[in-house]
Amino acid sequence: xxxxxxxxxxxxxxxxxxxxxxxxxxxxxxxxxxxxxxxxxxxxxxxxxxxxxxxxxxxxxxxxxxxxxxxxxxxxxxxxxxxxxxxxxxxxxxxxxxxxxxxxxxxxxxxxxxxxxxxxxxxxxxxxxxxxxxxxxxxxxxxxxxxxxxxxxxxxxxxxxxxxxxxxxxxxxxxxxxxxxxxxxxxxxxxxxxxxxxxxxxxxxxxxxxxxxxxxxxxxxxxxxxxxxxxxxxxxxxxxxxxxxxxxxxxxxx
Amino acid sequence: xxxxxxxxxxxxxxxxxxxxxxxxxxxxxxxxxxxxxxxxxxxxxxxxxxxxxxxxxxxxxxxxxxxxxxxxxxxxxxxxxxxxxxxxxxxxxxxxxxxxxxxxxxxxxxxxxxxxxxxxxxxxxxxxxxxxxxxxxxxxxxxxxxxxxxxxxxxxxxxxxxxxxxxxxxxxxxxxxxxxxxxxxxxxxxxxxxxxxxxxxxxxxxxxxxxxxxxxxxxxxxxxxxxxxxxxxxxxxxxxxxxxxxxxxxxxxxxxxxxxxxxxxxxxxxxxxxxxxxxxxxxxxxxxxxxxxxxxxxxxxxxxxxxxxxxxxxxxxxx
Numbered sequence: 001x002x003x004x005x006x007x008x009x010x011x012x013x014x015x016x017x018x019x020x021x022x023x024x025x026x027x028x029x030x031x032x033x034x035x036x037x038x039x040x041x042x043x044x045x046x047x048x049x050x051x052x053x054x055x056x057x058x059x060x061x062x063x064x065x066x067x068x069x070x071x072x073x074x075x076x077x078x079x080x081x082x083x084x085x086x087x088x089x090x091x092x093x094x095x096x097x098x099x100x101x102x103x104x105x106x107x108x109x110x111x112x113x114x115x116x117x118x119x120x121x122x123x124x125x126x127x128x129x130x131x132x133x134x135x136x137x138x139x140x141x142x143x144x145x146x147x148x149x150x151x152x153x154x155x156x157x158x159x160x161x162x163x164x165x166x167x168x169x170x171x172x173x174x175x176x177x178x179x180x181x182x183x184x185x186x187x188x189x190x191x192x193x194x195x196x197x198x199x200x201x202x203x204x205x206x207x208x209x210x211x212x213x214x215x216x217x218x219x220x221x222x223x224x225x226x227x228x229x230x231x232x233x234x235x236x237x238x239x240x241x242x243x244x245x246x247x248x249x250x251x252x253x254x
Numbered sequence: 255x256x257x258x259x260x261x262x263x264x265x266x267x268x269x270x271x272x273x274x275x276x277x278x279x280x281x282x283x284x285x286x287x288x289x290x291x292x293x294x295x296x297x298x299x300x301x302x303x304x305x306x307x308x309x310x311x312x313x314x315x316x317x318x319x320x321x322x323x324x325x326x327x328x329x330x331x332x333x334x335x336x337x338x339x340x341x342x343x344x345x346x347x348x349x350x351x352x353x354x355x356x357x358x359x360x361x362x363x364x365x366x367x368x369x370x371x372x373x374x375x376x377x378x379x380x381x382x383x384x385x386x387x388x389x390x391x392x393x394x395x396x397x398x399x400x401x402x403x404x405x406x407x408x409x410x411x412x413x414x415x416x417x418x419x420x421x422x423x424x425x426x427x428x429x430x431x432x433x434x435x436x437x438x439x440x441x442x443x444x445x446x447x448x449x450x451x452x453x454x455x456x457x458x459x460x461x462x463x464x465x466x467x468x469x470x471x472x473x474x475x476x477x478x479x480x481x482x483x484x485x486x487x488x489x490x491x492x493x494x495x496x497x498x499x500x501x502x503x504x505x506x507x508x509x510x511x512x513x514x515x516x517x518x519x520x521x522x523x524x525x526x527x528x529x530x531x532x533x534x535x536x537x538x539x540x541x542x543x544x545x546x547x548x549x550x551x552x553x554x555x556x557x558x559x560x561x562x563x564x565x566x567x568x569x570x571x572x573x
Contacts, residue, residue, distance in 0.1 A: 067460070088462065103460045105453040107520050116450060117461030121443045129441070169461075 016043040017078050017094075017176050017208045019064070024073035026059050026232075033059045035232045036073070041225060044177070044208040046199065048223035048240075056232040057212040058100070061179045064210070065097035066090035077177065094176030100185060102166035104154045111136055111150040114169050139168055143198050146191075160191025167198060177208040184218060196222050216249045272514035275565035276526040279512060283533055283558055291544055299539070301425075306535045308428025309415065309486045310506070311528060315435045316479025317506040318527040319445065320472040324452045324519025327369060327473065328384040330480040331502030332391035335495070337362040338484035339395045342404040342494035351411055355485055362481020363474055365391050370473040374466050388503070395496035405493040415490035424486060428528075435524035444471060452519025508555060509534055512562040533558055 020040035026033045034056040041047060049057050062068035064075050069085020076082070083089050087097070104113050111129075114136050120128040136150045145164040147157075154162060163183060170178055183199070184192040199222055203209055213219060219226055220241070228236030287294050313330050320327055341358035345351060365387050372383030417423050439445045451458040451465050459465050483502070488494045507517075513530030515522025534555055541551040 091462070099460065103454075103457040105450045105457055105520070107453045108450055112446065112450065116457065117447075117463045119443050119446070125443045126441050127443055127446065 016045050016206060018042045018076075019044050019177065019208065019210075020076045021060075021064065022074050022076070024060065024063055024075065025071050026056075026063060026068065027071050032232050034063070034070075034229075037229070037232075037234045038073075039227060039234060039237055044210070045224045046203045046222050047208075047210045047225045047227060048219040049210055049212045049227050049229065050214070050219060050236075051212075051229035052214070054231070055229040057229055058181050060229065061097065061181055061210065061212060064090075065095055065179050067097060091173070094174070095179065096170035096173060096175040096177070097179045098166050098170050098181065098183065100181040102162050104162060104165060106155040107153060109151050109153055110147055110157070110165055113154055113165050114139070114150070114172060116169060118173060135172065136168075139171060143168070143171070143201060145198070146194060158191065160187050160194055163187065163191070163195055164198070167195070171202070175207060177210070178202065180209070180211040182212050182214070184213070184215065192218070272516075272521055272566050273523060273526065275562065276512070276514040276523075276529060279558060279562045279565060280529050280533060282561075283536070287536065287540060291540065294536075294540060294543065299543075303532060303535050303539055304428075305422060305425055306539075307528065307532045308422075308425045309490070310483055310502075310509075310531055310535070311428035311431055312479035312482035312486075313476070313502060314479070314506050314509050314527050314531045315431060315524050316475035316477070318510045318513070318515055318522060318524055319435070319439070319448055320476040321507070321510050321515045321517060322439075322448045322452045322519055322522055323469060323472045324455070324517075325373065325380045325469065325472060326384070326507055326517070327366075327476040327480075328381065328503045329365060329369060329388035329391055330476060330483075330506055331499035332388040332395065333362050333365045333477050333480040334484035334487065334499045334502055335497070336365070336391040336395035336484070337481035338488040338494040338498070339399045339404060339496050341485055342407055342488055343398055345407055345411070346404065351408060358485055359478060359481050362477050362484070366474040366477030367470075369477065370470045373473070374469045384503075392496075399494065399496040401496060403493050403495045407488060407492045407494070409492065411489050412492060413489070415486045432525055432528045439524055444468070448472065449520055452516075452521070454520075505534055505555075506531075508559050511559055511566075514562070514566050516566070530562075 018041060021038060023036045023038050025035050025037075037056075037060060049060065051057050059068060063070045066082060066085055066087035066089065074081055074084070077093055077095065080093070082093070082095075105116065111132060115132050120132050120135075122128060133150060139145070140147050140150070145168055147161055147164055147168075154165060157165070167180075167183070180199075183195050187195065196218065199209055199211070203222075211222075223240050226236060226238050226240055227234060293299070313334065317327060317330060337358040340361045341354045344354035344357050349357065368390070369384050369387050372378045372386060373380050376383070378386075413423070415422075415424050418426065439449070447458065447463050448468055448471075451463060451468055455465060480502070484499070487498065509530035510522065510527045511517065511530070512533050513522065513526030513528065515527055537551050537554040537558070541547070541554070
């Protein structure tokens with residue numbers, strides 16, 4: 001795998017973490033968006049969370065990350081119950097969520113976005129620019145992220161490059177579990193491949209990955225486990241490789 | 255892969271064309287003045303322009319940071335007036351000058367806190383929230399001064415605004431503040447976060463940045479700056495008027511816009527805002543100098559604001 005041991009490695013633990021979710025429920029305006037979802041993944045590597053629009057994938061992901069607080073149920077990560085709706089404590093345990101739109105500041109540089117909210121600063125709050133720049137360069141080289149110099153503005157980047165910035169930002173905090181909301185949506189084929197390749201590399205390093213997706217191709221390509229949601233309920237929980245792409249497409253359309 | 259990491263813009267507060275636009279407006283304005291009235295460029299006149307801009311610098315720089323967050327403060331003038339009156343009353347009541355100034359600053363900051371409570375906590379629009387504060391501040395200024403100019407301030411007070419040779423302390427202070435703001439806006443984490451929040455508030459919040467806290471900082475900088483302006487004013491005239499600074503809030507906003515700060519937030523640079531204030535002061539000065547009715551000054555400022563706003567528009571389409 002990659003590369004020399006720099007300041008970025010080791011990334012999290014080398015062993016897969018365990019995630020279990022117990023009767024997680026979220027209700028919006030009286031209608032359950034996620035209802036009573038339970039599953040247990042003792043050795044979480046790459047899990048695909050599939051389902052159509054409105055199936056509750058994003059909400060489930062956000063509840064795991066603590067961004068949204070559930071109306072009922074709990075999330076247990078590495079035998080430890082996470083406080084509900086507390087994204088800071090989820091982060092401190094190495095859980096990082098990458099939003100669908102990336103959550104980037106478009107008028108700011110790649111560097112600023114990589115360190116958004118977690119800048120390295122001196123005692124009086126001055127940014128340690130050269131330190132951050134070398135960390136960013138190291139990260140970009142290590143995962144071969146297709147980014148120009150870190151001074152470029154995000155506004156000028158392609159969709160895939162923006163996704164790379166969003167993923168890079170999560171990686172800088174050495175996550176153990178990476179939650180991605182449709183990481184390949186609205187990307188070209190090449191850029192999709194870049195994102196999937198990066199995810200595979202991370203999985204090989206022991207970072208757990210849960211990604212929402214519509215795409216049977218993507219599931220077959222990267223996932224080792226599949227959860228299928230439909231109208232907020234878990235209707236499929238299976239290990240891959242198993243079903244063919246056609247069977248997957250059929251499952252996801254229900 | 256091109257990974258040139260030396261690009262200087264990585265922390266840059268000025269977004270490429272905005273700095274150029276500001277400079278263009280500034281120098282075009284100077285050129286227009288040069289054609290119209292060459293005597294404008296005498297050394298004494300220019301240094302007096304710099305002086306008056308420096309007297310207003312704290313308010314401009316504070317307002318600029320607030321505007322970077324996508325907010326603004328219409329109470330600046332009223333807060334400057336009330337701070338001046340409070341300082342004056344305190345001095346007359348026997349407090350020492352430093353203590354009186356401290357009380358006035360705290361008073362100004364208190365109005366900033368009220369602005370923040372109304373806008374960030376009670377979620378009133380900045381337009382409404384700061385207008386309310388302006389009304390309160392104005393009433394307080396009139397109330398504690400009985401509506402008349404407070405005079406008879408200690409003579410030593412004038413050292414703030416008039417002391418220092420050959421360069422006045424006020425000018426040094428204004429220029430230093432400007433430099434400090436410029437450096438901080440590029441390299442200090444709090445100020446960088448203001449730009450990031452102004453750019454994409456949701457992204458900033460999701461990344462764990464305490465946006466409410468930044469907004470408090472912004473409102474305090476704006477009102478603290480306004481209070482300093484009020485104190486410099488009473489130091490210059492040795493009297494405090496409760497009805498002064500009626501135009502300050504809008505002038506300060508105009509200065510920021512001329513200087514390339516975006517009202518929507520996320521863009522702008524402190525030195526630009528200061529140059530914008532120079533343009534406004536120059537317009538005032540020019541009107542007086544050339545014997546044109548002072549009423550036309552606002553027209554000149556309006557035209558400069560128009561030119562600057564057009565040049566720094568993000569969408570360059572015509573109509």
